[in-house]
Amino acid sequence: MHIAINTRFAWYGYQEGYGRFTREVCSRLPALSPEDAFLYLDDRPHAGRLSDAPNLRQRSFGPPARHPLLWKLWYDLRLPAVLRRERAEVLFSPDGICSLHTSVPQVVAIHDLAFLRDPSYLPASQYSFYKWYTPRFIRAARKVVTVSDCSRDDIHRHYPFAVGKVEVVPNAADPAFRPMGWEERSAFRADLTEGREYFLCVGSVHPRKNLVNLLRAFSVFKRRQRSNMLLLVAGRMAWRNGEFERMLSTFRYRHDVRMLGYVPQERMAGLMASAWALVFPSLWEGFGIPVLEAMQSGVPVICSGNSSLPEVASDAGLYFDPLQPEDMGRQLSLVYRDEALRARMAARGLEIARGYSWDSSARRLLAILREAARHPPNPYLWRNPNPR
Numbered sequence: 001m002h003i004a005i006n007t008r009f010a011w012y013g014y015q016e017g018y019g020r021f022t023r024e025v026c027s028r029l030p031a032l033s034p035e036d037a038f039l040y041l042d043d044r045p046h047a048g049r050l051s052d053a054p055n056l057r058q059r060s061f062g063p064p065a066r067h068p069l070l071w072k073l074w075y076d077l078r079l080p081a082v083l084r085r086e087r088a089e090v091l092f093s094p095d096g097i098c099s100l101h102t103s104v105p106q107v108v109a110i111h112d113l114a115f116l117r118d119p120s121y122l123p124a125s126q127y128s129f130y131k132w133y134t135p136r137f138i139r140a141a142r143k144v145v146t147v148s149d150c151s152r153d154d155i156h157r158h159y160p161f162a163v164g165k166v167e168v169v170p171n172a173a174d175p176a177f178r179p180m181g182w183e184e185r186s187a188f189r190a191d192l193t194e195g196r197e198y199f200l201c202v203g204s205v206h207p208r209k210n211l212v213n214l215l216r217a218f219s220v221f222k223r224r225q226r227s228n229m230l231l232l233v234a235g236r237m238a239w240r241n242g243e244f245e246r247m248l249s250t251f252r253y254r255h256d257v258r259m260l261g262y263v264p265q266e267r268m269a270g271l272m273a274s275a276w277a278l279v280f281p282s283l284w285e286g287f288g289i290p291v292l293e294a295m296q297s298g299v300p301v302i303c304s305g306n307s308s309l310p311e312v313a314s315d316a317g318l319y320f321d322p323l324q325p326e327d328m329g330r331q332l333s334l335v336y337r338d339e340a341l342r343a344r345m346a347a348r349g350l351e352i353a354r355g356y357s358w359d360s361s362a363r364r365l366l367a368i369l370r371e372a373a374r375h376p377p378n379p380y381l382w383r384n385p386n387p388r
Helices: 018-026 068-086 124-140 149-158 182-193 211-225 242-249 265-273 289-296 309-316 325-337 339-353 358-373 379-383
Strands: 002-006 037-042 056-060 090-093 106-109 143-146 166-168 198-202 230-234 257-261 277-280 301-304 317-320
Touching: 002 068, 018 358, 037 068, 068 090, 068 124, 090 358, 106 124, 106 358, 143 149, 143 358, 149 166, 182 265, 198 211, 198 265, 198 289, 211 230, 211 242, 211 325, 230 265, 265 289, 277 289, 277 325, 289 301, 289 309, 289 339, 301 309, 301 325, 309 317, 309 339, 317 325, 317 339, 325 339
Parallel strands: 002 037, 002 090, 037 056, 090 106, 106 143, 143 166, 198 230, 198 277, 230 257, 277 301, 301 317
Antiparallel strands: none
């Protein structure tokens, strides 16, 4: 079978969400299915390869699609021509966008519908694009992949016609995330925090990550415990972070908050395993990979009790209302004081994390691609160039 995959997000300098999923599954698929031919397609050339398997070719063609108008040009004009020439039998598009002008069976990944929950998180042009075209992409695709039962149910709720075509292929954690011994953790902290313990928050800095309330909760914790515990935030400055920066500049405990910026994967594993606990106050997540990374590292998870997070952390997590800093601060204090609770949470988290792996997710995706390829061409697209 000739399998084409849009890998535009695999080469971003930082790996989050779509990019992480794309890179992890695409690095595994060719080796999992040596009898198939894989063609990875990008909108700009890259020197590296996602896999050294002999059944993989990588091809790039413009224009670089970084704006809704260029997205349409790349997906609906350039991409269909390449698929025809390459005789692709199925196309996987893991970035929430697919072509509306090809008869090749398609599978599209939609990790979440965050753009519907708060349109202000996106530029107006991108919000309008996703609102108008997402139902059309779902109509055009033979299968829709998402990363959690929560996201699947959300897609069903907003787009009832998608029932029956949405499949869950969960995220996973890199094998580098593992428990570390006391001496290894101590050495890591000695280098990073002069030996001080820390809570860790992982995620890009923007309003959905709810870091303003995290600062308020950390203040509650500090007033109650009078501890020298630090709060470390690992993530790039994304957008609309002015309120957070203003609050941090005058924060009473600002010298106990350290902004690390984007942390590469190879460094993140040690950072995670050496943490006292992961604090994840997000207002909404389609999956929440850092939660799984923490559990796989033997680190307790304190997180919002919303969206997909209780699905991922299950009974290993300690939950709070993300809009109530007092509630969040109480949970920080509880995990700080109760060593027996921390041990139970860590042990249960390790059990849950063993149920996830990128290899099994790649195998699941491959089965979905095979199923989609068996469908005949989609005549709906030819009757409705802009399907609704």
